[in-house]
Amino acid sequence: MEDYNGNEQVRVKEERKKGKSLWKTSLVSGTVASMVTSSVFIFGGDFIDQGKKSVDDSAQTASVAQTERAEKEGVTPQKLSTSTDSKDRANMVETASKSIVGVVNLQDTQNQSPFQQQSTESEKVETGTGSGVIYKKANGKAYIITNNHVIEGAKEVEISLYDGQKATAAVVGADALTDLAVLTIDASKAPDGIKFGNSDSMRPGEEVLAIGNPLGLDFSRSVTQGIVSATGRSISVDTSDGAWTLDVIQTDAAINPGNSGGALINTAGEVIGINSLKISESGVEGLGFAIPSNDVIPVVTELIENGKITRPYLGVSLASIEELPQYYLQDVPEAAKTGVMITSIEAGSAAEKGGLKQQDIIMEMDGTKISTAAELRKYLYTDKKIGDKVKVKVYRGKEEKTATITLQKS
Structure with a gap:
């Protein structure tokens, strides 16, 4: 890299020496070009304004004629809804993103002194990160839904909130087969929970957004856009409790490591799935999967009530x-x-x-x-x-x- 920069500097100096005689020509050419360009821009601007005025007048005349015709026919003109425009979408995402958290899995590691055969100290180190969704606040606690595989084996779980605050979470319960877990933190530190929607109402082709922390907290609350590719999919997975078939929603919204436990939301800002896994193979793109919200809520409710799933x-x-x-x-x-x-x-x-x-x-x-x-x-x-x-x-x-x-x- 240093050799490249050095050669580049030498090359620039040589070009400057060669270019001395052309400096005045370049300046004149540049001045002429800028004058021509300015002229084109000014006249072009006038032409556009005049054209716009002409079009506006025509549109206004047509609009008046259409309105008069509608009034004669007893039809009341109505304005089209603009609730799905980009500004409203951004406002919805901004609100929803506050309820998405980072989940850090901390596990103990042994530090061994080079002068001793046995480990003398242990410290907690980050072994993985994922995402979570604030489900609700009750009895002074904020309940967070995430994937079991995000917190499995953790000695301690740390939550990173949208405003930069961090909090240590307690594990309420987890279930390996459904890949769901519930955590709690002090409610005073957390924003309100996000609304959950009806996943059974989703159809292939409907727009969805995935919010989470791909590749770690440096990209926290990243938003990706896609559609529901399919519903009612079944994916075979190996869990710590054995083989299982997970019912999922398929989406082409980008889901990457770290997105696990995050939200798949509809255009109303409601969670219709918990992002859980993707198929990652050479030549395969756009195959992400989320656990449907209608499957999530019963499991989460039982975990909150009993701390485990009884089967x-x-x-x-x-x-x-x-x-x-x-x-x-x-x-x-x-x-x-x-x-x-x-x-x-x-x-x-x-x-x-x-x-x-x-x-x-x-x-x-x-x-x-x-x-x-x-x-x-x-x-x-x-x-x-x-x-x-x-x-x-x-x-x-x-x-x-x-x-x-x-x-x-x-």
Whole structure:
């Protein structure tokens, strides 16, 4: 870089020496050019003004004629709404952005002295940042929604507010499968919560805006624009609680690392989704996903009330057939190769009490085909409640059996 600058300076000096004789010519040419340009601008301006006046007169005459005709026909002229113009949009975004926060995940790290074999001190260091949405204020607390993966493993969570204030947050509850978490901070430090809209009313093609902190707090409350690309999408995800299928809204509004936990809002400034993930592959663009607001609110409500999500519990560990070594499959009937195998059963669990055994291959639950662990969880957690009975069809060796299980509390 230094060599480049040095060469550049030498080149400029040489050009100045060569250009001495042309200095007067350049000055004259520049003066003439500016005179010509000024003339064109002035006359052009007069022409534009005259043209504008002529057009205005014609428009005024036409407007009067149209108004008189409308009055004769009994039609009342109405002004078109301008509520969606850029100024109103900017005002809406400015208001909504105040309810978007930065979420910093702080974890302990051990400092080891070079003269000692064991670590002597620990300090909290930033291991990741994301976004959050102020949901509501109640009982002196401001409740913040974010993604579970943003705060997972944190020793401490720090919130960065729109006015530069920082606050330490308490984790109210988190759920890995739905990738949602609720935090609280002192309500006196936080602005009001943002309104949540009806995600079921959104249709492909409707305009949306994503607000969050892409790539960290240096780009806090960045706004990107796009449309709803699709609704009712299902994305398979691996979580700390196992495989799961997440129902999402697809959007082409740019969602980048750090946007997780931020808001996807409609043109009325209402949150219709919590930004959660994107598909990031070479040659792939515009594939971002948000958890629909109508799915978010029930989970958040339960987390606030109970601190966790309570679900029906079967008490088994599972593996898909394709994950198993070949020697496990030697005696498995062909019809059973589309199910999931029980690899272990918890003592005293609903599965054990119902007669299921290790290496049973689950094929169906209440007639619903099961081919992955995620499908089994989805069926139990969305269609069943604690205390419900479920009929489980399994293959035990080459024999088909049916067991009736009474679901327990997780």
